[in-house]
Amino acid sequence: GDSVTQMEGPVTLSEEAFLTINCTYTATGYPSLFWYVQYPGEGLQLLLKATKADDKGSNKGFEATYRKETTSFHLEKGSVQVSDSAVYFCALYSGGGADGLTFGKGTHLIIQP
Amino acid sequence: GAVVSQHPSRVICKSGTSVKIECRSLDFQATTMFWYRQFPKQSLMLMATSNEGSKATYEQGVEKDKFLINHASLTLSTLTVTSAHPEDSSFYICSASGQGIWEQYFGPGTRLTVT
Numbered sequence: 001g002d003s004v005t006q007m008e009g010p011v012t013l014s015e016e017a018f019l020t021i022n023c024t025y026t027a028t029g030y031p032s033l034f035w036y037v038q039y040p041g042e043g044l045q046l047l048l049k050a051t052k053a054d055d056k057g058s059n060k061g062f063e064a065t066y067r068k069e070t071t072s073f074h075l076e077k078g079s080v081q082v083s084d085s086a087v088y089f090c091a092l093y094s095g096g097g098a099d100g101l102t103f104g105k106g107t108h109l110i111i112q113p
Numbered sequence: 114g115a116v117v118s119q120h121p122s123r124v125i126c127k128s129g130t131s132v133k134i135e136c137r138s139l140d141f142q143a144t145t146m147f148w149y150r151q152f153p154k155q156s157l158m159l160m161a162t163s164n165e166g167s168k169a170t171y172e173q174g175v176e177k178d179k180f181l182i183n184h185a186s187l188t189l190s191t192l193t194v195t196s197a198h199p200e201d202s203s204f205y206i207c208s209a210s211g212q213g214i215w216e217q218y219f220g221p222g223t224r225l226t227v228t
Contacts, residue, residue, distance in 0.1 A: 004156070036219075043117070043206070043221035089156065100147045100159035100172075100208075101217065 002027045006090045006104035013080055014112050021075040021107050023064075023090035031094035033057075033066055033073040034101070038087045047075075047088070085111045115141045117209050119220035126197055126227055134192045134223045136207030143209035146190035147217060148182060151204040163190055197227045 006023040013019060025031065035047040035057070048057030053068035062077045073090060090104040116139040126132050136146055145164050149157040161177075163169040163184035171177045179201075181193040190209075194201055204224050208217040 043119075044208075044219035046216065100149070100162055101157075102159075103149075103156040105156040 002031070002092060002094055002102040004090050004092055004102055004104035006088075006107055008105065009087075009108035010110050011107060012110045012112060015082055016079045017111075019075070019077040019080045019084075019109070021088055021090075021109070023073045023075065023104060025071050025073065025090075025092050027071075027092055027094045027102075029094055030068075031092040033064070034091045034093070035062070035064055035073070035075050036089040036091060036103075038089065038106070040086070044089065080109075080111050082111045082113055085109055115139075115209075115211075115218040117143075117207065117218045117220040119205075119207055119223050121223060122221060123224045124226070126225070128198055128227055129196055131193055131195045132197055132225060134194075134205055134207075134225070136190045136192070136209065136220050138188050138209045138211075138218070141209075141211050141218075142187040143190070144187065144212045145210050146184055147208045147210075148180075148190075148192050149206045149208065151206060151222070157206060160192075194225065197225070199227045201225065202227045 003026045032051045034049045036044045037047045048059040050057040050066035056065045064073050064075045087106045087108050089106045091101045118137045120135045148160045151157045160175045161169045161171045169182040184190040206222040208219045210217045
């Protein structure tokens with residue numbers, strides 16, 4: 001079945017550091033890939049997405065490229081801020097109808113001033 | 114953007130009692146709603162998918178008689194945990210999508226603690 005593997009945290013960085021959160025997946029066919037973010041006390045929010053190979057999703061300075069050859073969708077940001085502290089979930093959707101998403105375990109990111 | 118609410122945000126109940134959690138789409142018609150469960154330090158696990166007006170489809174290993182799901186209208190789905198036990202303590206999250214739209218909008222979650 002489908003699965004998503006992402007690096008476990010917590011990941012602690014200093015403000016303005018470069019961020020990479022690795023995500024790899026296993027799925028049949030050609031899934032759509034997502035990064036969701038969960039800020040403290042809030043629900044999940046879609047951060048970015050990519051629906052086909054080589055697509056790059058980007059939002060709020062974050063970006064991730066759909067790499068079919070390596071089955072990866074790593075999240076990157078060039079200069080993180082304290083406000084980026086949150087839990088980040090990589091997810092995929094491979095259903096043709098109203099199917100749920102498959103999530104990774106989440107990576108807790110802590111940015112220190 | 115689309116807003117999904119959940120109520121209550123936190124609930125504590127005694128073992129053996131039943132608890133109902135509501136999930137509402139506030140500004141769109143949710144033809145499909147999903148219920149997830151999140152264990153500490155683990156990913157969200159899909160429990161069931163419900164389409165308005167029809168029976169929910171449960172994932173393997175999820176007891177449908179224990180986790181009753183009702184999706185009676187296009188804006189409301191409920192999850193009832195029947196005869197709750199401490200092992201049912203978890204964070205339950207719903208999401209919703211509209212007709213022809215596969216993007217899901219997530220609720221803020223409900224923390225259930227069974228004592």
